Amino acid sequence: MATPNKKKILNDPVYGFITIPTELLFDLVEHPYFQRLRRIKQLGLSEYVYPGALHTRFHHALGAMHLMGQAMSTLQSKGHRITDAECEAAQIAILLHDIGHGPFSHVLECCLLDNVPHEEISLMLMRELNRQFGGSLSLAIQMFEGTYERPFFHQLISSQLDMDRMDYLNRDGYYTGVAEGAIGAERIIKMLDLVDDQLVVEAKGILSVENFLNARRLMYWQVYLHKTSICCESMLIQVLRRARFLIRQNGPDPVYAPDTFRLFLRNSVSMADFQTNRLYLEAFTKLDDFDIWSCIKQWALHPDLVLSTLCQMLLDRKLFKIMLSTEPFQGELLHELEKQLRQDGFTAETISYFLIEGQATNAAYLPSGDRIAIKLKTGQVIDIADASDLSNIQVLTNIVRRYYVCWAKGISISQSVS
Template identity: 55%
Template sequence: MSKVKILNDPVYGFISIPYGIIFDLVEHPYFQRLRRIKQVSLTHYVYPGALHTRFHHALGAYHLTCQAIDVLRSKGTEISDAEAEAVGISILLHDIGHGPFSHTLEHTLINVTHEQLSVMIMEQLNQEFEGALSLAIEIFNNRYHKPFLHQLVSGQLDMDRMDYLNRDSFFTGVSEGVIGYDRIIKMLAVHNNHLVVEEKGIYSIEKFLIARRLMYWQVYLHKTVLSAEQMLIQTLRRAKMLRHRGIKLGVQGSLNYFLENTFSEQDFRLNRAILLERFTSLDDTDIASALKYWQEHFDPILSFMSKNLITRRLFKLEFMDRQPDSDHIRLLRQKIEKQHPYSHDVTDYLLIMGKETNTAYSTSKEEIQILLKSGEVKPMSLISDHGIQPKIFTKHYLCYPKDVKI
């Protein structure tokens, strides 16, 4: 029998999955659920090809991590087989806690972050696999004595970002996200147990950081994508409020369970097995089916929002440099109430306000470290002439039905 399972990936070609615990985790129902969760939520409403899943991404990030381990070993970094396997498990399961439509419904359907859920699912799997994930969990939580292993999984230059930029660029067709991932990986090294990049790789890092910023504005925070995602959030908010009032929604199983009840991280920890079993039965299809059903619901706001999402009649979204003034908001409320006189709280759902931030590089987090030819290590922000500044860009927005004219 072959020692590895070969998968054909559209981005990297062949990906090798070794038989043993890695293969068993991929085959586990928790991981197979990721096939039914889209990587970039409702982005396909703008970029029709963006139908790839968290399953694709997790395997891609695992593949890049294996390459990085090989490079670091070739440069004399000691990484045992157990450590290599553990960091592989850690990256493979890094997104296992995502719910339906990924980030969009975080804190809406379930008030627990996907990172917290990922850790709890890993702990549950560790119990099932009789402690075989203990080292992986240590690495994931950054409690292992070799921080560079955690930095491969979570950091400003981790394999998670490396894959999602490449993969999202590939499936959206937005070429600005293409990065030289293979060169960046070959430039990785370890200094004092921390991940560093050799100086000759700095231009590839610069392109990586710029690509990430461009992908955020062109893809992840595209105004039409943001409009669709905000509409979905408000639709689920409305559904949850109606269910709490005792109104039947026509949905069953785990979706109905989480609409009826609100759980904290503490609740999940106290009732881990039961709540995780419920959570891991949820995926995009539950929400999509509910939206189709709710188109005919008697609640006018729920049916209006659901119908518009299903038929892609999305709200208008205006970006602005500063917070909208109160007079403008008051006028919008009046127009919405006149155009859509459904109920007294209609503007709580049909007028959406918020802000989004984006930066190419953050100095508030652990910085990317550059290993100079002299042997000195400096943070990226202190190396001049490379055009990367830790500036945060903020855009405010208003989102409302297109038939409301100002």
């Protein structure tokens, strides 16, 4: 039998032809854990705003792997010793960095699990894959965790100028049609260098980094924190909150859910649960967006009017209204909105599902974190905030908060709901 060709070339709409360079990387892409990412959209419910935003975590992970390969080539071309094993490990780490995402990516992270970030699940799955592949991922895991002796690998995987951000800004801008997402990733990568095994950007790349930071700020407000996306996500969270309440009440009307999904609706699953009971991790690897949508379609027919109303509104794109402010909302406004909802038939118990407060935050650059270091022609290394002459660079370092309130307007519901 002929040996299968595992060094594949893929046609990516953002970068053109990209290569899966090693057999191990190919086998990881083919693994069911990674194939699940085909069924998880990169931008959750952003398609309700930008109809083209239908790309997946699978696309993004492959793109980040491609950019990591370019970064390795750039650093090697500048005389830095990077072995083939290190190159492969870095690409494995970035390929698998999002493997722990659940359905709808970030949207459900807060309500499907009990304070378990997707990065921790990614690490657990990488360790499981390492077991299945006979320890071949050990170096990649060290890089992912930041315990490897050469810190620049972790910086390329997770920092304020990593391959993850470079790909998602490019890719999300492309699929949404928001031109501000274009960051010139290829030029930034060409400007990368190392000083004492720490990642730096050559001085002639300052303008590209400034563009990258501006693009990130604009993409957050125009895409990731778009007011309509906030509405959709708030509604989806309330759908799951209601379904979880009904399932735990164990009432006379059953709430449909696949066993793997029901496990997380019925139980508050913490990190300790993942670590002590293999059942939770295996169930998690079976979940994707399709599980949630199939439930939403079923729940739209459920006798509980809170659950069915929210689900039908999402299916029909009849969304909550939203109001944004730079200051917290006053009590008078919230009381007035509650009064309107009561007039539409909502009870004290049901109002909380149809009137939601929250806040969104955005900071393009945090100097207190892993800084973006610029190497001047003199060899001195300074922070981008000090190297840039961009007038608003300090503005980009501020954490901007926007407060919002979402509510159902013009929707009537029976007083009998309890």
